[in-house]
Amino acid sequence: MIAAAMVAAAVSIAGQAFVPNRLTVVGGDTVTWSNSDFTAHDVRAADGSFDSGRLERFGAFSRRVGAVGAVPYLCTIHPFMHGEVDVVAALLHGPSGPVLAGAPVRLDGRAATGTSAVTLQRQAADRTWQAAATTAPDADGAFAFVVTADTSATYRALTAAGASPPVAVPVTAQAAVRLTVRHRRVRVRTEPPAPHARAVLQRYDRWHYRWRTHARSRFDAHGRTTFKLPARVRGLVRVVLPRNRHAPALATSTPVRLKSGKPAADPLDAIGHEDQAPLGA
Amino acid sequence: MKRLVRVPAALLPALAALCAAGLAPAATRGYWVTAEPVQWNAVPNELDAIHGMRFDRSQTVFPATVYRRYSRDWRRPLGRGRIPGPLVRARVGDRLLVHFKNLDTRTRHGHSMHFHGVEYRPSSDGAYLPGFSGRGADVPVGGTFTYRLRAGRDSAGVWPYHDHATAMDESIAGGMYGALSILGRHERPPDREFVVVFAPFGGFQAIDGRAFVGNTPVFQSRVGDLVQWDVLAMGDAHHTFHVHGHRWRGADGVPADTRTLGPAESFRVRWREDAPGTWLYHCHVESHMANGMIGLYRVRR
Numbered sequence: 001m002i003a004a005a006m007v008a009a010a011v012s013i014a015g016q017a018f019v020p021n022r023l024t025v026v027g028g029d030t031v032t033w034s035n036s037d038f039t040a041h042d043v044r045a046a047d048g049s050f051d052s053g054r055l056e057r058f059g060a061f062s063r064r065v066g067a068v069g070a071v072p073y074l075c076t077i078h079p080f081m082h083g084e085v086d087v088v089a090a091l092l093h094g095p096s097g098p099v100l101a102g103a104p105v106r107l108d109g110r111a112a113t114g115t116s117a118v119t120l121q122r123q124a125a126d127r128t129w130q131a132a133a134t135t136a137p138d139a140d141g142a143f144a145f146v147v148t149a150d151t152s153a154t155y156r157a158l159t160a161a162g163a164s165p166p167v168a169v170p171v172t173a174q175a176a177v178r179l180t181v182r183h184r185r186v187r188v189r190t191e192p193p194a195p196h197a198r199a200v201l202q203r204y205d206r207w208h209y210r211w212r213t214h215a216r217s218r219f220d221a222h223g224r225t226t227f228k229l230p231a232r233v234r235g236l237v238r239v240v241l242p243r244n245r246h247a248p249a250l251a252t253s254t255p256v257r258l259k260s261g262k263p264a265a266d267p268l269d270a271i272g273h274e275d276q277a278p279l280g281a
Numbered sequence: 282m283k284r285l286v287r288v289p290a291a292l293l294p295a296l297a298a299l300c301a302a303g304l305a306p307a308a309t310r311g312y313w314v315t316a317e318p319v320q321w322n323a324v325p326n327e328l329d330a331i332h333g334m335r336f337d338r339s340q341t342v343f344p345a346t347v348y349r350r351y352s353r354d355w356r357r358p359l360g361r362g363r364i365p366g367p368l369v370r371a372r373v374g375d376r377l378l379v380h381f382k383n384l385d386t387r388t389r390h391g392h393s394m395h396f397h398g399v400e401y402r403p404s405s406d407g408a409y410l411p412g413f414s415g416r417g418a419d420v421p422v423g424g425t426f427t428y429r430l431r432a433g434r435d436s437a438g439v440w441p442y443h444d445h446a447t448a449m450d451e452s453i454a455g456g457m458y459g460a461l462s463i464l465g466r467h468e469r470p471p472d473r474e475f476v477v478v479f480a481p482f483g484g485f486q487a488i489d490g491r492a493f494v495g496n497t498p499v500f501q502s503r504v505g506d507l508v509q510w511d512v513l514a515m516g517d518a519h520h521t522f523h524v525h526g527h528r529w530r531g532a533d534g535v536p537a538d539t540r541t542l543g544p545a546e547s548f549r550v551r552w553r554e555d556a557p558g559t560w561l562y563h564c565h566v567e568s569h570m571a572n573g574m575i576g577l578y579r580v581r582r
Contacts, residue, residue, distance in 0.1 A: 205495075207577055207579060208326060208495040208496075208499065209326050209328055209495035210325075210326040210495065268328070271330050271333050
């Protein structure tokens with residue numbers, strides 16, 4: 001819901017309801033209500049600060065919101081239809097899932113246009129907020145902080161007009177990736193578990209001297225995932241927890257030989273050593 | 282009655298020849314090709330595995346312009362733009378229509394296609410010569426030209442084609458070349474055909490635009506296959522083609538396991554595969570081999 005507000009602050013009136021019925025926007029944003037229902041509706045603030053008048057099918061009403069705070073509203077034609085616009089001083093977005101310790105975490109945000117400074121605050125153990133970094137937003141109010149994940153923490157962005165809703169960044173310690181191979185199934189878990197993190201199964205291509213992605217998956221809520229391999233896949237496999245494109249992985253398992261299920265050395269680690277066996281047949 | 286029978290009998294050899302020709306009629310083959318910009322990585326695995334040397338992308342990725350094959354009327358691309366360009370196939374007697382479109386929005390240079398080994402009129406030569414050459418010699422960005430070629434009696438074999446417009450030095454160094462593979466009128470096609478173009482790229486000594494084992498093509502065959510190697514060289518140097526574990530007979534009938542070729546020279550080598558294993562093929566100019574002109578050939582039982 002918060003992410004949608006970054007793109008467009010729009011409320012659809014459909015099926016006798018406001019969708020979404022709770023919208024978080026930054027002060028100064030314009031909210032547009034569009035009636036795509038078959039009957040007429042209206043939009044009236046509970047505090048009387050705005051009133052759309054009667055909106056026929058395909059009618060629309062826009063309102064620029066100002067002061068920070070919650071603005072409940074309703075349709076006076078159908079008083080059971082309620083909605084709320086939460087006006088905040090800033091919005092902050094964290095990662096969608098847990099992050100591994102040591103990984104850089106990008107926190108994107110947006111403040112009202114014309115905000116001169118934003119402070120990133122981190123909640124300490126005693127629940128007090130402590131400044132972690134300060135930045136100047138772009139002309140359109142966008143800003144970003146990059147923090148290094150060490151332990152799980154909650155952050156918020158503070159401006160002169162107030163603070164953003166808090167954002168939790170759960171952090172898991174550096175993971176060890178463990179593979180169990182049985183009956184052409186590779187079961188993967190990490191220690192500690194990394195639920196919802198991405199996992200990539202790679203196989204070693206000995207003719208091209210590289211690890212190639214064979215399949216992708218995501219750990220389940222218990223931090224487990226399983227890859228099922230066809231019989232034609234042979235040789236060495238490993239599982240990588242990727243960070244992003246061209247960045248080093250968060251964690252990489254020891255290679256495992258599919259046939260025996262036993263761990264093996266990474267062939268690329270051996271390249272360049274003098275004791276390497278000569279190439280060719 | 283007797284006379285009627287006798288006359289067709291006398292024509293029988295001629296009729297048989299006509300029937301045989303009818304089984305493999307001379308064809309007109311159309312190719313649709315573009316020149317397009319790409320970012321070309323000469324060392325995708327970022328490794329010289331034999332010497333244990335590692336690279337990063339900033340050392341191995343270069344902008345280049347390459348030939349890319351399309352379906353009829355350039356409707357959709359057939360694979361990526363690659364080094365070398367598409368393999369143009371024909372048989373002796375065939376007509377070839379190569380429809381070229383210049384999409385090089387990167388350099389905005391004019392480009393062309395100049396073909397070795399086949400017959401054509403000067404208008405399809407594709408070589409820029411002020412006062413003489415026509416539209417096909419320097420096709421501007423967005424422009425098209427159709428080269429009309431014929432695989433003549435002396436065209437059987439492997440030949441290069443390449444850009445021959447004003448910026449040809451730069452564009453050939455960037456990979457604007459490819460191969461023609463022309464079979465004899467009734468010649469059996471091989472089971473496997475491998476194109477090996479020796480040419481420098483981005484400071485590496487490359488085969489098909491790639492350097493070092495695992496990046497250069499890993500050619501594959503099975504025991505019993507009739508394999509054909511199409512070997513070409515572009516650039517300023519001589520190269521010596523060599524395949525481990527195999528020999529072939531040269532034109533003089535003498536067995537060989539190396540053959541040297543100079544700029545724009547080409548040849549083909551055939552054998553019936555009988556040597557399973559993973560083998561090396563490479564340029565035997567040793568500094569070239571050390572700088573990337575080496576690859577793997579995998580033969581399965």
